[in-house]
Amino acid sequence: MTRPVTADLQRWSQEVASDPGSLSFLPLARAYRRQGQRDAALNLCLRGLEAHPMNLEGHGLLALLYLEAGDRERAADEWSMVLRLDPGNFDALRGLGFCYLETGELERSRQHLEAAALTRPADPAVREALQLLRQRQEARRVMAAPDRFGGTAGAGLGAAAPAGAAAAEVAPVPRPSPLAQEAEAAPAGTAGTAGTAGGDAVLADDPTRLFDAVMRGPVLGALLLDAQGLILAGALREPAGASAEGLGAGLGDAVEEAARTAEHLSLGAWEGILLHTEAAMLHLAPAPGDTVVVLAARRDAPVGWVMRGAARARELASRFLESYA
Numbered sequence: 334m335t336r337p338v339t340a341d342l343q344r345w346s347q348e349v350a351s352d353p354g355s356l357s358f359l360p361l362a363r364a365y366r367r368q369g370q371r372d373a374a375l376n377l378c379l380r381g382l383e384a385h386p387m388n389l390e391g392h393g394l395l396a397l398l399y400l401e402a403g404d405r406e407r408a409a410d411e412w413s414m415v416l417r418l419d420p421g422n423f424d425a426l427r428g429l430g431f432c433y434l435e436t437g438e439l440e441r442s443r444q445h446l447e448a449a450a451l452t453r454p455a456d457p458a459v460r461e462a463l464q465l466l467r468q469r470q471e472a473r474r475v476m477a478a479p480d481r482f483g484g485t486a487g488a489g490l491g492a493a494a495p496a497g498a499a500a501a502e503v504a505p506v507p508r509p510s511p512l513a514q515e516a517e518a519a520p521a522g523t524a525g526t527a528g529t530a531g532g533d534a535v536l537a538d539d540p541t542r543l544f545d546a547v548m549r550g551p552v553l554g555a556l557l558l559d560a561q562g563l564i565l566a567g568a569l570r571e572p573a574g575a576s577a578e579g580l581g582a583g584l585g586d587a588v589e590e591a592a593r594t595a596e597h598l599s600l601g602a603w604e605g606i607l608l609h610t611e612a613a614m615l616h617l618a619p620a621p622g623d624t625v626v627v628l629a630a631r632r633d634a635p636v637g638w639v640m641r642g643a644a645r646a647r648e649l650a651s652r653f654l655e656s657y658a
Contacts, residue, residue, distance in 0.1 A: 341360070341364075342361065342364055344357075345357040345358075345360055345361035345364070346361060349361060349377070349381075353380065353383075353384060354384035354385070356381070356385065356388075358377045358378065358380065358381030358391070359381065359388075359390055359391060359394065361377055362374040362375075362377040362378050362381070362394055363394065365377065366394070366397070366398065371398055371401060371402065374394075374398055375395065375398045375399075375402075378391055378394055378395040378398065379395070379636055382395065382636045382637060382640070383605075383607045383636065383640070386636070386637055386640035386641070386644075387418060389415055389418055389419055389422065392411045392412075392414045392415045392418075392637055393411070393412070393415050393422075393424055393425065395411045395636075396408045396409075396411035396412045396415070396425070396428055397428075399411060400428070400432075405432050405435060405436070407633075407635060408428065408432060409428075409429055409432045409433075410635040410637070410638065411635060411637065412424075412425040412428040412429045412432070413425075413429065414635065414637040414638070416429070421448075421452065423449055423452045423453055423456075426445045426446070426448045426449035426452070427445070427446070427449040427456070427458065427459055427462075429441075429445045430442050430443075430444075430445035430446035430449055430459070430462060431458075431462060433445065434446075434462060434465065434466055434469075439466060439469055439470055439473065442462075442466055443463075443466055443470075446459055446462050446463050446466060447463070450463065540565065540566035540567070540653070541566065541567065541568045542568070543555075543557065543566040543567050543649055543650070543653055544556075544566075544567045544568070544628075544646050544649060546645065546649065547628065547642045547645050547646050547649075548570075549642075550634070550638060551630045551631040551633070551634035551635075551638060551639075552628065552629070552630050552634075552638075552639075552642050553569060553570045553613055553629040553630055553631065554567065554568050554569030554570050554628075554629050555567045555568075555569075555626065555627065555628045555629070555642075555646045556568075556569060556626070556627045557620065557624055557625075557626055557650045557653065557654075558624060558625045558626075558627060559623070559624055560623040560624070565624065566650070566653055567627075569629055604618065604619070605617060605618040605619075605643065606618075607636070607639070609632070610632075611632075612632070613629045613630060613631060613632060614629070614630045614631065614632055614634055614639055615627060615628070615629055615630075616628045616630075616639055616640070616642075616643040618643055618646075618647050620647060620650045620651060620654065621650075621651055621654050621655075622654055624650065624654065626643070626646050626647050626650045628642050628643045628646050630642065
């Protein structure tokens, strides 16, 4: 790939500065990563994905940046998002295979690495990982097999594990990211749709449960607010002592400012705001009848997860309001 020249970097920077929704964030972030400016590249990806939450390349690049920063859990979350959008994506299959191999999830690692190998059988990294995986699986079988004295191999003081198995079998195995497990386990197209049977009947009786379907993973809660900031539906697991009522009352200025800015810059109607606070990550989106949907998530939540949850919450809010129209 041809390395970008200074003129390219300047042009991409200007495009991103003048239009936060520009896809130029991708080549600019890649250039920053090659230059070793990973923090700048990561911030560009996060901002770019706010405008393009379903962008495969953006999530894939963000996964690499998290992996290089040593954050395997967030890397796995981003690759899981890529697979939700493109189940056969080679880079995501390989990346998740590596992550699960490192965390000791050998069966899940095998599934992803074998799927990646079907796409690119000659990829040396995948072949090496599969070889290492087989060694660790064999070591695990040996360690678990009963010996002739009725114990298990490796349980006695004099037992020896196969070469290279000690780190994989003796050291505590860190748990994989629960976000990655949930994102991968849900069938395509069902993110955030889980809920109780007969959900509409429940909602009619108890509006506080309107957003039960999105109360998963890092989501702390969601609220439907009227124009005055009063809560119409939803509930919030209160982060850092913030009350749902106080949150609703305090967001009015932010919504008004977003609408004024969009109108002043001739950007059309505002579609959403992503706010990072000391207590949580907040996503605000307009809903019918001058109402606003607010979704709160943990500060470390993957942006893709937040955007999916916010889209689902907005859909639930619209259905709720239509039922009372």
